[in-house]
Amino acid sequence: MMKFFHKLGSPPYFYGFAGRLAPWLGIICLILLVIGLYDGLVVAPTDYQQGESYRIIYIHVPAAWMSLFIYMVMAVCAVLTMIWRVKIAEVIATASAPLGASFTFLALVTGSLWGKPMWGTWWVWDGRLTSELILLFLYLGIIALYNAVEDKRTAARSTAVLTLVGVVNIPIIHYSVIWWNTLHQGPTVTKLGAPSIDPRMLIPLLLMAMAFQFYYFAVVLMQARAEILERERNTAWVQQLPEVNGP
Amino acid sequence: MNGQRSLSRAFLALLRRDLVLAVRQRSEIGNPLLFFLIVTAMFPLGVGSKPQLLQAMAPGVIWVAALLAALLSLDAIFRSDFEDGSLEQILLSAHPVSVLILAKVLAHWLITGLPLLLVSPLIGVLLNLPQGATATLLLTLALGTPILSLVGAIGVALTVGLRKGGIILSLLVLPLYVPVLIFGSSAVQTAAAGIPVTGQLSLLGALLLLALSLSPVATASALRISLS
Numbered sequence: 236m237m238k239f240f241h242k243l244g245s246p247p248y249f250y251g252f253a254g255r256l257a258p259w260l261g262i263i264c265l266i267l268l269v270i271g272l273y274d275g276l277v278v279a280p281t282d283y284q285q286g287e288s289y290r291i292i293y294i295h296v297p298a299a300w301m302s303l304f305i306y307m308v309m310a311v312c313a314v315l316t317m318i319w320r321v322k323i324a325e326v327i328a329t330a331s332a333p334l335g336a337s338f339t340f341l342a343l344v345t346g347s348l349w350g351k352p353m354w355g356t357w358w359v360w361d362g363r364l365t366s367e368l369i370l371l372f373l374y375l376g377i378i379a380l381y382n383a384v385e386d387k388r389t390a391a392r393s394t395a396v397l398t399l400v401g402v403v404n405i406p407i408i409h410y411s412v413i414w415w416n417t418l419h420q421g422p423t424v425t426k427l428g429a430p431s432i433d434p435r436m437l438i439p440l441l442l443m444a445m446a447f448q449f450y451y452f453a454v455v456l457m458q459a460r461a462e463i464l465e466r467e468r469n470t471a472w473v474q475q476l477p478e479v480n481g482p
Numbered sequence: 483m484n485g486q487r488s489l490s491r492a493f494l495a496l497l498r499r500d501l502v503l504a505v506r507q508r509s510e511i512g513n514p515l516l517f518f519l520i521v522t523a524m525f526p527l528g529v530g531s532k533p534q535l536l537q538a539m540a541p542g543v544i545w546v547a548a549l550l551a552a553l554l555s556l557d558a559i560f561r562s563d564f565e566d567g568s569l570e571q572i573l574l575s576a577h578p579v580s581v582l583i584l585a586k587v588l589a590h591w592l593i594t595g596l597p598l599l600l601v602s603p604l605i606g607v608l609l610n611l612p613q614g615a616t617a618t619l620l621l622t623l624a625l626g627t628p629i630l631s632l633v634g635a636i637g638v639a640l641t642v643g644l645r646k647g648g649i650i651l652s653l654l655v656l657p658l659y660v661p662v663l664i665f666g667s668s669a670v671q672t673a674a675a676g677i678p679v680t681g682q683l684s685l686l687g688a689l690l691l692l693a694l695s696l697s698p699v700a701t702a703s704a705l706r707i708s709l710s
Contacts, residue, residue: 384644397636397640399700411665412664
């Protein structure tokens with residue numbers, strides 16, 4: 236088992252492994268997505284309070300979960316980068332940042348689309364919304380720093396430090412924003428109401444969450460492959476690849 | 483041997499050097515302060531001078547202005563040392579880098595944070611802040627501005643080698659300042675309403691301790707990366 240992980244740390248092995256794995260993950264994602272969307276948009280019952288517009292949660296909630304999950308993946312990669320200088324961890328963290336930012340953005344946009352008919356306004360300075368917005372800023376800061384540093388490996392280590400600083404800060408930011416809200420004005424916005432959710436609504440939600448996970452894994456592996464090719468373009472093994480070398 | 487003593491001597495020497503450098507170049511002390519004053523003076527001009535409006539806005543305005551003033555002066559922590567090479571000497575020294583960094587951050591706070599603290603009651607008067615809240619304003623700034631310097635140092639350490647570091651620095655650091663802004667301004671607001679603020683003050687104190695213990699380590703490793 237350990238041997239497998241050691242092998243996975245080497246770029247040529249990882250490149251081939253990811254290339255074989257990514258299509259399968261993509262296919263699983265597609266199947267889950269089709270079933271989940273059908274189940275969520277057609278089969279699941281209408282909400283007695285919110286009508287049909289609640290169905291946006293099948294995009295919104297998985298996107299919000301992914302926005303945090305991807306940051307955690309990046310944090311783990313940052314630890315691997317700082318302590319063991321694992322090249323693959325650098326590559327995966329780099330490839331994850333734009334994906335995390337997109338999921339965060341998606342969560343914000345869908346939340347705002349849902350908020351317009353429900354709350355009567357596009358944006359509320361609600362605790363969760365605000366902390367999600369700040370998470371987006373953190374992602375954008377990480378991407379900006381990575382792009383600003385010329386040497387890729389230095390850039391990866393710099394962003395690793397920033398990611399870890401962010402990990403310490405995310406809970407603090409989250410709770411401070413929630414307390415800020417309650418300190419000021421009290422809950423003016425009623426959230427999704429009772430926590431008990433009908434299983435017929437829950438199952439498509441979980442299916443969609445899994446679909447988003449597989450989407451992320453498939454895309455991050457493909458992005459990581461591209462990043463590896465770019466970084467290692469001067470090495471012998473890349474030169475010998477059939478897709479680089481030509482037929 | 484007497485490692486302990488020589489470490490504290492190195493700490494004090496570095497602190498003194500930075501303070502002397504700042505005193506010789508007074509604009510470094512004066513400019514952030516001037517910026518702080520001007521920014522806060524812009525708000526009444528922009529939103530109107532109704533006393534009640536100003537009073538409601540004062541804590542937030544003062545805190546945001548303090549945030550921006552700190553941000554503007556952050557680059558000075560490491561920039562000149564990076565350019566003349568003394569930063570590399572600090573990294574090469576036999577003493578723990580994080581302690582030396584703490585000396586530099588302390589000097590930065592004494593140069594930029596402390597003067598801010600001293601003029602803030604004046605700005606409170608200009609913005610119609612109730613008398614009772616002035617003490618809380620001072621207390622929150624005393625607890626909060628060191629956090630700004632400490633957290634900002636990490637950002638500066640990451641961007642010091644970059645040509646266009648300034649704008650990226652603000653992208654990195656401002657989201658991390660959110661908790662300080664929230665607790666600082668809400669404490670002042672609560673105090674203005676005559677309600678005790680021990681909760682916010684303890685939270686700010688906790689944040690300060692956390693920043694004090696973790697940020698020098700993060701700054702040290704960021705500097706090593708930037709200078710490698």
